Amino acid sequence: MLRDQLIGDLYEAAIRQDDFLEVLQRTAEAVGANVFHMFSWDPANNCPRFSVYTPDSHFDSIVTIYEAHYGALDPRRELVQRAPAGALVACQDHITDRDVARSEFYQDFQLPTSGHRYLMGTRLPRPGGSETLLGLLRDKGRKPYIDADRKTAVSLIPHLHRAINLWQDAKDLHRDAALGTELMEQLGLAxxxxxxxxxxxxxxxxxxxxxxxxxxxxxxxxxxVAPHASDNDALLGAILRVARSRRGESLALRNATGASHDLFMSIAAIPGQTLVTFGSASVLITARPRGNGPPVTARQLQQAFGLTPAEAAVAEALIEGTSPEDYADTKGVSPNTVRCQVRAILAKTDARSQVKAVSTMLSVLSQKKPG
Known part of the structure; x- marks a missing residue:
């Protein structure tokens, strides 16, 4: 029962991040260890790439000395590194008391400082990254690990492997999410x-x-929801399509008066591996309010989409929120002419509706300076 509870706590804490090391310490104690130490060894510089250990301030200075010098002399590390991935290594099977008595590592460092005589360790490969070495250490004066300790440790290694990799992945995602959120705030993105x-x-x-x-x-x-029915239908449709197809879309929404498009949105599917960051979310929307001045110009529309001057003028009016009928009335041209120009705009922007055409044009051009 205790083992099952520990396994569940390991996975849950790996995702939560806040108390994973405390749960890992409880797991170490469940196999008869006093402390744990996990790290990734850098062979080029003969020192750890990262180093994480039992949350205990008095252990900090000991690990600092280990990383700076004695880790390179540690015979236990070499034993664990040479063993098959996921195999349990007990130093008591390989390092005798006579070896300890003649070892610079044990006599000058390990026994006088931490006092940890016995270790069980394992090598845990990390996909796409360096492997993690995990050591479970017993204090000086305690007897060697017994068979029951080894059996418990062997049964926990597969779960420790997955939980530690999950913890490292989640930590990276939380870091990236924090950086991304800060950047989006600085850019004014909702x-x-x-x-x-x-x-x-x-x-x-x-x-x-x-x-x-x-x-x-x-x-x-x-x-x-958007203030206008057509915009709202377009928004809901885009969200559903992105959730289903996993292909991103862009959209522009008019303000409450309908006078202009004031909000430019990017709608994208959230990759499965980032669900830990956003919980049950599957779609991510970033929205940028309109700045000062027109978002695009007729000249930009001509150049980007191959519109004629007349089509570009109509497209610019659509982006500003003017309906084709109002544009025809204001300019004194035939509504049929304007409708033909709208159809040409839809074809050249590969859109099936005015809302989609406007969104496409704004997505391409709204961040460029008028030319």
Whole structure:
């Protein structure tokens, strides 16, 4: 029962991150060890790449000396490194008391400082990275590990291997997510992570501010909605398509008055390995409010999509939120002419609707300076 509880705690703590080392210490104690030490050895520089050990301040100075000099002399490390991956190595099977008496490592460092005489260790490969060496150490004065200790350790090694790799992966993801969130805040990007039903499970400060303003995006019945029905249909459709196809899309939403497109959105699927960061989320939305001045110009539209001057003028009006009918009335041209120009714009932007055409044009050009 204790073993099963430890295994469950290991996996849970690996994802949570906050108390994994404490759970690992309990696991070490369950096999009769006093402390654990895991590290990755750098053969080029003959020192550890990383080093993690039992949370205990008095152990810090000992490990510092080990890393600086004595780790290179440690006969136990060589035994573990030469053993098959995942195999349990007990130093008592290979290092006798006579070896200890003649060893610089034991006599000058190990016994006088930490006092750890006996070790069980294993080598844990890490996909795409350096392997982790895990040592379970007993204090000086304690007897060698017994068969029951070894049996328990052998049964736990596969779980320790997966949990340690999971802990390292989750730590990298949390770090990357923190860096990404900070960068998005600095860039003024609103971020929303949505579950499979389109409900936000995460939003950053810029996202909360955007929802509070409610000018181009709102929260209704727990879902993101746009102020205008056509924009809202386009938003919900894009979220569903991205969740299903895993292919990203872009979208532009008009403000509450419908006068202009004020919010430019990128909708993407969240890779499965990052679910630890965003919980049950499967879709990530980043949104950028419109800055000062027009987002794009007719000249840019001509150059980017091969539009004629007349088509580019219509496209610019659509981006500004003007309907084809209002544009025709304002310019004094035939509505049929404008509708033909709209169809040409849809064809040249590979879009099936005006909303999608506007989103495509803004996605390509909205971050460029007018030319």
């Amino acid at each position: 971020v929303f992570a949505l579950d499979k039903d389109g409900r936000p499970v995460f939003s950053n400060q810029a996202g909360e501010a955007l929802l509070k303003a409610g000018t181009a995006l709102r929260l209704r019945h727990g879902r993101l």
